[in-house]
Amino acid sequence: MSTARQWLGSVIYTPLLFLSAGVYACIVVVMSLFGPKFAWRWVIQWVNLALGGLRWFCGLDIAIEGRENIPEQTGIAYIKHSSALETIVGMKMFPRQTWVLKRELLWAPLFGLGLLVLRPIAINRKSRSNAVNQVVEQGKQRLASGRWLVIFPEGTRMAVGETKRYGVSGALLASKTGCPLIPVAHNAGEYWPRRGLLKRPGTVRFVIGKPIPTKDREPREINDEAQAWIESTIATLS
DSSP states (O other), X not given: OOHHHHHHHHHHHHHHHHHHHHHHHHHHHHHGGGOHHHHHHHHHHHHHHHHHHHHHHHOEEEEEEOGGGOOSSOOEEEEOOSSSHHHHHHHHHSSSEEEEEEGGGGGSTTHHHHHHTTOOEEEOTTOHHHHHHHHHHHHHHHHHTTOEEEEOTTSSOOOTTOOOOOOXXXXXXXXXXXXXXXXXXXXXXXXXXXXXXXXXXXXXXXXXXXXXXXXXXXXXXXHHHHHHHHHHHHHHHO
C-alpha cells in the first residue's frame, strides 16, 4: 500500500472501530440478560469484525503461535501492552475472560456499560495497595466462575523497546490460587503504535508461552520469570 492509501485506511478504520464497539456493547448488555455465555458470543463477533476490518482497511493481519500452551484449566494471561491491538486479539486467544483495567474505562458511554456486564476488575491505579487487594479478592471470584483473567502487567501501554517492572497483583493472585500464568509476547507496537493513528501493513505475531508454575512460589519470582520470557521473546520478533 502507498503511504497515502495507508493513512486513508487508518483514518476510516479508527472511527468505525469505536462506532462498532458502541453498537456491540449495547448488544452485549442485552445478551447478558440470557447469561454470560450468550454475551461472550457477541463479544467474539465484534472481535472478528474488528480484525476483519483491520485487514481490509489497513492490510494488517495477525498470526497466533503457541495455542497448544493454553491449558484446559482456567488461568491468568499476562499480555505485553504496547498497542490497542492486543486488547482485541487477547479476546480471541483465550476462552471466556475478563480483565484488570482502569476504572475510567467504565465511564465511557455505551462501551463502559458493555464492559461492566462482562465483570472486569476495575481498579483505581492511584490506590496501589487497595488495587492489589482488589485484584486478588475479585480475581479469585472470576477464576472460580470459569473466567480467564487477562492482565497487562505493566499497567499502561509502553513504547516499543521499553518496559517497566511488572505489577505484582497478578502474580500474587496466581501464587495464592496455584492457577497457571500464561505469558504472551507480540510485536503489535511496531505496526499499531500507542497513541498512533497510522497502522502499518503486515502481520503481527502473537506468541503464547508455556504455563509458568505458580504454586508455592513467591509472586516476585513468578513476575520475574514472566517478564524475562516476554521481553526476550519480543526481541526475537523485531
